[in-house]
Amino acid sequence: MLDERKKKILKAVVHNYITTAMPVGSRSIAKKYRLDLSPATIRNCMADLEELGYLTHPHISAGRIPTDKGYRFYVNSLMERKDLSSEEKTRIEKEYSHRMNKIDQIMEETSQVLSLISHYTGLVLAPNLEKSIFHHLELVPLENGRILSILITGSGLVKNRIIETEETLPKERLGEILNLVNARLSNLPLKRIKEFISDQLKIETSSAKIWELMNQIFTWDGVEELYLGGRINILEHPEFKDLARTKSVFQALEEKRLLAEILNRTASNEGVKVLIGKETRCRKIRDLSLITSVYRINGRPVGVLGIIGPRRMEYSKVISLVNFMAKIVSKVLTNLSHTAKSLSEEKAERNVR
Amino acid sequence: MLDERKKKILKAVVHNYITTAMPVGSRSIAKKYRLDLSPATIRNCMADLEELGYLTHPHISAGRIPTDKGYRFYVNSLMERKDLSSEEKTRIEKEYSHRMNKIDQIMEETSQVLSLISHYTGLVLAPNLEKSIFHHLELVPLENGRILSILITGSGLVKNRIIETEETLPKERLGEILNLVNARLSNLPLKRIKEFISDQLKIETSSAKIWELMNQIFTWDGVEELYLGGRINILEHPEFKDLARTKSVFQALEEKRLLAEILNRTASNEGVKVLIGKETRCRKIRDLSLITSVYRINGRPVGVLGIIGPRRMEYSKVISLVNFMAKIVSKVLTNLSHTAKSLSEEKAERNVR
DNA sequence: TGTTAGCACTCCTATTCAATGAGTGCTAAA
DNA sequence: TTTAGCACTCATTGAATAGGAGTGCTAACA
Numbered sequence: 158m159l160d161e162r163k164k165k166i167l168k169a170v171v172h173n174y175i176t177t178a179m180p181v182g183s184r185s186i187a188k189k190y191r192l193d194l195s196p197a198t199i200r201n202c203m204a205d206l207e208e209l210g211y212l213t214h215p216h217i218s219a220g221r222i223p224t225d226k227g228y229r230f231y232v233n234s235l236m237e238r239k240d241l242s243s244e245e246k247t248r249i250e251k252e253y254s255h256r257m258n259k260i261d262q263i264m265e266e267t268s269q270v271l272s273l274i275s276h277y278t279g280l281v282l283a284p285n286l287e288k289s290i291f292h293h294l295e296l297v298p299l300e301n302g303r304i305l306s307i308l309i310t311g312s313g314l315v316k317n318r319i320i321e322t323e324e325t326l327p328k329e330r331l332g333e334i335l336n337l338v339n340a341r342l343s344n345l346p347l348k349r350i351k352e353f354i355s356d357q358l359k360i361e362t363s364s365a366k367i368w369e370l371m372n373q374i375f376t377w378d379g380v381e382e383l384y385l386g387g388r389i390n391i392l393e394h395p396e397f398k399d400l401a402r403t404k405s406v407f408q409a410l411e412e413k414r415l416l417a418e419i420l421n422r423t424a425s426n427e428g429v430k431v432l433i434g435k436e437t438r439c440r441k442i443r444d445l446s447l448i449t450s451v452y453r454i455n456g457r458p459v460g461v462l463g464i465i466g467p468r469r470m471e472y473s474k475v476i477s478l479v480n481f482m483a484k485i486v487s488k489v490l491t492n493l494s495h496t497a498k499s500l501s502e503e504k505a506e507r508n509v510r
Numbered sequence: 511m512l513d514e515r516k517k518k519i520l521k522a523v524v525h526n527y528i529t530t531a532m533p534v535g536s537r538s539i540a541k542k543y544r545l546d547l548s549p550a551t552i553r554n555c556m557a558d559l560e561e562l563g564y565l566t567h568p569h570i571s572a573g574r575i576p577t578d579k580g581y582r583f584y585v586n587s588l589m590e591r592k593d594l595s596s597e598e599k600t601r602i603e604k605e606y607s608h609r610m611n612k613i614d615q616i617m618e619e620t621s622q623v624l625s626l627i628s629h630y631t632g633l634v635l636a637p638n639l640e641k642s643i644f645h646h647l648e649l650v651p652l653e654n655g656r657i658l659s660i661l662i663t664g665s666g667l668v669k670n671r672i673i674e675t676e677e678t679l680p681k682e683r684l685g686e687i688l689n690l691v692n693a694r695l696s697n698l699p700l701k702r703i704k705e706f707i708s709d710q711l712k713i714e715t716s717s718a719k720i721w722e723l724m725n726q727i728f729t730w731d732g733v734e735e736l737y738l739g740g741r742i743n744i745l746e747h748p749e750f751k752d753l754a755r756t757k758s759v760f761q762a763l764e765e766k767r768l769l770a771e772i773l774n775r776t777a778s779n780e781g782v783k784v785l786i787g788k789e790t791r792c793r794k795i796r797d798l799s800l801i802t803s804v805y806r807i808n809g810r811p812v813g814v815l816g817i818i819g820p821r822r823m824e825y826s827k828v829i830s831l832v833n834f835m836a837k838i839v840s841k842v843l844t845n846l847s848h849t850a851k852s853l854s855e856e857k858a859e860r861n862v863r
Numbered sequence: 864t865g866t867t868a869g870c871a872c873t874c875c876t877a878t879t880c881a882a883t884g885a886g887t888g889c890t891a892a893a
Numbered sequence: 894t895t896t897a898g899c900a901c902t903c904a905t906t907g908a909a910t911a912g913g914a915g916t917g918c919t920a921a922c923a
Contacts (some may be wrong), residue, residue: 182916200916216873258671388741535887550895556887557887570903571886572903573887
């Protein structure tokens with residue numbers, strides 16, 4: 158365990174490096190941080206911290222910079238939580254002020270706000286259908302064999318899609334399907350619905366045409382929707398001044414599939430999660446850090462949002478921001494879901510009577 | 511008018527600069543291009559070309575580089591059209607092979623392909639509703655006052671939107687509105703429909719609720735949808751090796767509104783259009799060139815696609831590419847529109863009987 | 864025993880300087 | 894009109910140098 162002095166010095170080093178982006182030497186610490194220690198003492202202490210793996214040298218006669226372990230300790234134990242300024246909060250509220258009733262609009266806006274406030278790159282992973290529970294289905298026949306499918310999930314998300322079929326199905330047939338589906342599939346995880354259909358329902362309905370339609374309805378491209386905001390912000394930070402490195406980072410940011418996977422992996426219940434450098438377990442972004450949080454609908458986690466930026470990141474501020482945004486998005490989505498769900502419930506009730 | 515030799519030399523200079531990105535000197539031209547002229551002669555000639563405004567020096571003892579005027583002359587008169595390689599063509603076809611039935615999927619995919627083949631940044635401006643003609647409207651009531659509006663334009667584009675209303679309108683009322691709208695608004699430009707509604711229809715239907723609904727249906731956010739593909743490609747080109755400049759370029763690329771406006775301005779009938787450097791009439795991208803073409807549905811221009819990249823651009827290849835893509839997109843969209851339109855027509859016929 | 868001052872040492876960074884060489888413009892000869 | 898030759902310009906490169914920030918060690922001090 159680190160003693161009090163080591164903690165203070167580590168904290169000073171990390172803080173200084175985060176704000177200046179320059180390796181920090183014993184002298185500057187002694188001056189700026191009023192520790193009442195001489196540079197020499199601090200040097201000794203820093204040497205110890207280096208031996209323990211919290212700090213490192215870029216080269217022998219340079220100041221110290223934090224290692225991943227150093228950042229980690231800082232984030233876990235040293236950092237004092239810095240709340241968003243009220244100015245920033247009102248700014249966020251303002252950005253959210255135009256009415257948003259479409260889910261992709263909310264996602265897009267949120268990724269923008271994240272990047273705007275943090276000066277890093279904002280990420281939002283849209284609610285994951287795979288993980289949702291089936292609640293209700295509506296089918297509306299359109300012209301020319303097209304069918305509008307309206308899928309409502311257990312968390313009240315509404316997903317509209319237009320499906321193309323070869324032949325027009327008569328309205329009564331659709332009604333049949335609907336009744337069957339809504340009666341039998343309720344509360345089944347969407348992920349497992351397809352097997353259920355082929356196992357159970359295939360027996361009950363003979364028509365191959367209908368089976369094909371159901372199959373279409375419950376198939377979606379697995380690529381989850383990832384919204385990125387403020388990619389260019391990466392360029393603002395000095396660690397990416399050389400293009401060779403920056404390019405590979407940009408390439409990584411372009412690979413949504415990769416990012417989506419990492420985000421999914423970080424999903425957890427315990428509020429804001431921080432991955433520093435190598436902790437992302439991905440070579441391409443091993444010089445970046447990732448701050449994420451799940452957002453919820455009615456308390457149930459449905460998606461992930463966060464920020465990605467250089468390892469040297471303003472963790473305290475960013476953590477507050479991500480936390481705040483997760484709450485806001487959860488609230489907005491929960492509201493949205495209530496209207497949708499109450500409607501379908503009401504309808505179901507009517508059907509029962 | 512330039513004489514034959516000057517043309518040859520200008521062509522050689524532009525070609526060489528485009529491929530090497532280095533100012534080109536008289537010696538290298540004499541060697542590479544088999545003009546059977548000595549460097550000295552070429553020097554004289556290049557001096558003339560400079561005086562005429564086709565070439566310039568970055569500094570006194572450097573080689574020549576083309577001016578905007580030089581590029582322009584090259585594009586208009588010197589360049590030999592270079593077709594896409596059959597390899598590239600099959601690559602494009604392959605990228606288009608998955609079935610695409612949603613318009614935004616086509617737009618997205620097209621911008622990707624443009625950037626992939628060209629190594630520049632691809633742009634696609636989605637079909638502009640403002641310029642379309644009203645053809646047909648369908649309204650489908652959903653749960654909780656939501657209404658699905660399906661708008662079919664004169665060019666056969668289908669635009670689906672879900673509209674939120676305060677109160678549920680009975681189905682008969684919707685039918686009323688539909689009949690009225692489809693009977694009276696056919697072939698009216700969408701741009702002018704709103705004034706028409708407030709002028710004419712207001713008199714015929716008394717209900718404020720319905721008027722409000724119509725208003726919503728024909729209101730959409732003017733921000734046209736611009737799809738960008740391959741933003742990072744910008745970093746591949748040496749003219750953007752210094753970040754200061756690059757950043758402003760990236761910022762410009764982030765301003766979709768700006769780009770959309772420029773693209774719209776370039777819309778014209780005459781195939782591929784080329785804007786070089788300052789010709790874009792926009793300070794922020796005065797070091798970039800823009801190659802665009804409209805794409806059509808049933809021969810009627812509906813949107814713009816193209817490529818943006820450094821002024822030193824492989825014009826011949828890019829022009830072929832943009833031309834090719836405009837044709838492909840036109841074909842795909844036209845096919846899409848036929849199915850949609852034939853359906854609504856069929857329906858209309860049925861209604862008449 | 865822990866802290867501090869002093870000092871030699873390292874090594875990055877910035878700067879200067881000269882050499883290099885690509886390229887020009889001009890002049891005179893072919 | 895074309896070409897060869899030559900003096901001149903100027904960006905680029907590399908080496909050498911000075912400067913400075915920072916360390917590690919040692920010895921003195923409290």
